[in-house]
Amino acid sequence: MNEIDKYNNRATGAVSTFAIARDTGALTRQGEQPSEGGAPCYLSVDRSGRIVLVANYDGGSVALLPIQPDGTLAPATSVVKHTGNGPIADRQSEPHAHCIIADPTNRFALAADLGADRVFVYRLDLDSKSLHHIEGGDGVMRAGAGPRHITFHPTLPLVFVANELDSTVATLRFDSERGTLSPVYTNSTLPVGWTGTNYPADIHVAPSGRTLYVSNRGHNSIAVFSIAATGALTLDQVVSTDGDWPRNFSLDPTGRWLLVANQKSNSIIVFGRDQESGKLTPTRQRISLPSPVCLRFRAHAA
Structure with a gap:
């Protein structure tokens, strides 16, 4: 991901x-492709491994790029620009797409937009390599919440949303038949x-x-919640x-460890789980490196 506003003399x-x-x-x-929007901040691969989904923060758009047989990307085949805003003028005067991921059925894609206070729902068409907005399907967040990242529950029909601007986590129910x-x-x-x-x-x-x-950036912490069968959260x-x-x-893949990237203090911290x-329990294990912002574990090679 190249979080820039200009690439090959284009505004992307x-x-x-x-x-x-x-x-x-x-x-x-191997190469690169335009994200078709400024300051791309998030990408994900769908559950079939056939496409990449990208959230462009500036201007608030999302894009779909097909993955070619050699693993490189083809140009974007679908780009959708969000609409909407929120009450916090300096952060929400326009849409700011911040995350997009496929749902567990791989039939839909959900996109959190910090500027629009909304989680947009798209039908994911892998045949035509396109995104189609589901009218009436979006999750409308509290005014000024600023939805940033989302994740699905592994078995329940629930979506959890980290709200950047009001320090909350929202629980939403997802109907995977209707896409709402x-x-x-x-x-x-x-x-x-x-x-x-x-x-x-x-x-x-x-x-x-x-x-x-x-x-939590600012409080500089990890909040740990237990999840009830109803989806209700308890801060533990x-x-x-x-x-x-x-x-x-x-x-980590074993579930025994949790690693945190502290961007401003140039460190990765290891917790036992x-x-x-x-x-979580601190292990006092620390790795120093400049401005870590994203951590991913590589699956074991076959």
Whole structure:
């Protein structure tokens, strides 16, 4: 992802592809394609591995780029520009797409738009490689919430949304037959009584479906919620990330560890994870590197 506003003299960012060496993990750049919007900030691969979905922050658009047989990207075959705004003038004067992912059925794609206070729902057509907005399907968030990232529950028909501008996490019910979202619950990501500046960033559900994690930039913590069968959340723990600005985090494939990228303090912190309660314990393991903003684990090669 190239979070830029101009690429090849066009008003767009770009998405690059890299080949991964199986034995060493070394990366070899293969090429790039325009993201068809400024400042692309998020990408995901659909569940069939056939397309890449991109959220362009500037101007608020989402794009679909087909993956070719050699792993490189073809030019975008579908681009949709969002509409709408919110009450916070300096952040919500126009749409700002911030995340887009395919649903578990791979029939729909959901896109969180921070500027429009909305989670847009699209029908995902893999035959025509296109996105089609579902009228009446969107999740309308609280005014000024600023939806940033979204994640699906692994077994329940639920979507969780990290709201950057009001420090909350929203629970929405998703009808995967009709492609519609319905708000259910909203919870604070902060301890009771804390009133400082804070911007939630990343959000993940444990594979068990029993625990939800949200990172807090400002409070510099990970909020740990237990998830009831109804989708109701209970805040069980808020643990310091021992650093500044936890923009991203990731659970390792075993589920035993959680790694946090502290962007402003130039560190990755490792937590142990109790696989029953979901609670986190600092390990004092730290990796220093400049401005980490995204962590991904590579699946074991076959």
